[in-house]
Amino acid sequence: MPPKVYIILLNYKIWKDTIECLESLYKLDYPNYQVIVVDNPTKPANDSLVHIRQWAEGSLSVDFPQNALSYLSSPSIQKPISFQYFTQQDIEEKKAQGNGSSNLILIQAQENKGFAKGNNIALDYCMQQADFEYVWILNNDTVVEKDSLKALVEYYEVHKSTGLGILGGKVRYYQQPDTLQCAAGATYNKWLAHSRQIGNGQKDIGQFDNQDFKFDLVIGACTFVSRNFIEKVGFLGEDYFLYFEEQDWAERGKRKGFHLGYTHKAIIYHKEGSTVGGNQLAVNSINALSDFYYARSKVIFTKKFHKGLCLMTVYLSFIFILLNRVRRKQFNRIPMLLKILFNPKRMYEDS
Template identity: 45%
Template sequence: MLTCPKVYIILVNYKNWQDTAECLESLFKLDYQNFKVIVVDNDSQNGSFAQLRSWAAGDSPVLFNEQFYAATPVASYPISKPVPYLHFDSESINGAALADEKLLLVESRKNLGFAGGNNVGCRLALAHQADYVWLLNNDTVVEKESLTHLVAHFEKSKYNRQRLGILGAKLLYYHNPNFVQAILGKYKPLTASTTHIGLNRPASTPFHDLRIEADDYVVGASMFVSADFVKEVGFMCEEYFLYFEEIDWVKRGAAKNYTIGVCLEANIYHKEGASIGGSIKDNNNKSELSDFYSIRNRLIITKKFYPRFLYPVYLSLVAVAANRVRRKQFDRIPLILKALKSSKKSTL
């Protein structure tokens, strides 16, 4: 086992520098030392990237939520500034030389989506001998021991000759931290929908009865991935743009005999949906962007991995359309038709 593997933590920022900076504040309090953080800004066009540089310089402070920090063991004091960083353009990171700076800020000239933004970070990490990459949503806050627990769990699995590929963490609600948001996800192929395992259970739940099944997956808010997995399975599929990429990655890994797991000692607090205007679960507050990709990608992933369920998935979209009408979201009906058309053009 490696005594102190090199970890690259990857955050994708989109128009939400305050959440990203708060996440960074918690990451730079980790008790694990051998890591770097890559922040990929997905062409925010609202000054987010400049604000992140200003935060690193000590000129743009984070607004800490006093209620959250009083209820959790996460320390609310700001880290010392300035934070040394390197600045890259996503088009010119190939061959980029890294020094001792722990923070790498990468500016993308276009919005690459969830997978594309993370893949930029993964390529940079693997080019610099990463042992692991930790794909972490920017609207999260981590406990200081979380990375130590993730590394230890993965290294133990290697020692036991298990082909663990992706490791999840215990996701807790940022705004209600005594309750679980998810420990894993469960995909339901009949309707191409998902549920969260552990949803709304008390944070202290031991989950002794947990059994990971074939259609379970690691929730994309926190995916701790071995470099070997990425090299053998490949990067995340970018055609989805938003939603279902993690399920695709897990299914492709399973085809190469990789398994998934969850480290229940690693506590991650997640705000959920802050960057895209509502989560995939929050149908009443979904942005049009969120709604489009959640409908489109149901069909894409079904065609790719569950083709025998394609007909019932099409039928389930009738219920989706009916729900939009019931909520008087009449403008979403053309969006559903657009999503159907887009899914048929998919090359996956």
């Protein structure tokens, strides 16, 4: 039997996106995997897991937009889908033993503590399962080509002896399926605490179908790692709430002797920003919450790993960030961003 893979989706509000992703995942041609959905709760509650359970049982039908990618999620897979349900407390108390036969694991988080914490609940569950070998962390607003998981496993199996840590794939925009969001991930400028996604906005004509390019992190929308990597490096860093979790994992992995990898044969399509708002193809669409946490996380990451002169230049870069908000007439964001400089641990709701 091929290595067992757990696929993690973190749901927040947009349960229809999660179901569309699940429909595509259950068309994968890889024979040995289970899907875990962790629900980060909302206030007020929107009953996301209720809807996902109803879909799995076959009592809820969900229609998706008809577009060039409809073949990835349609026709709908046969229901019911067997599932197990656990709470965060079950995971933490080591009471969540998978039966190995359920296709879907549903986990309810107690509260929304961000991207890393939500995924870490699922990673904790994975580490408690004897059959766990690999994990594929996907954004819930993605759909995948059916051979993508097989490509990831095959690449990792061939290269794991070289110290491969985090493996990425090719991420295209859902709304523009011939256009790259990125190949693997991004380069990172530590002096400005700024990442630049590889190939972002370019038509995909195969220009990144090899690994002869430099990248410093693998995008969190499509991240594939092994049990061995997690045992040596640990879970995702929970310092950030949103953004920079990828940089943190990559940096910690590098310091443990791991390197990054990329296979162009694993292709996913990402809606980007459907949960928190905004995307790189429309900069002015980035909402205040995303703006706040990106700026906050760059300060936290730099303090954690670089400090010194790097931290000074990152602070100076806020001058240009603030001038940009003036140019965009986003005057109400200036006090919010200034507060980060004095207290980067501040949360968005406190600003």
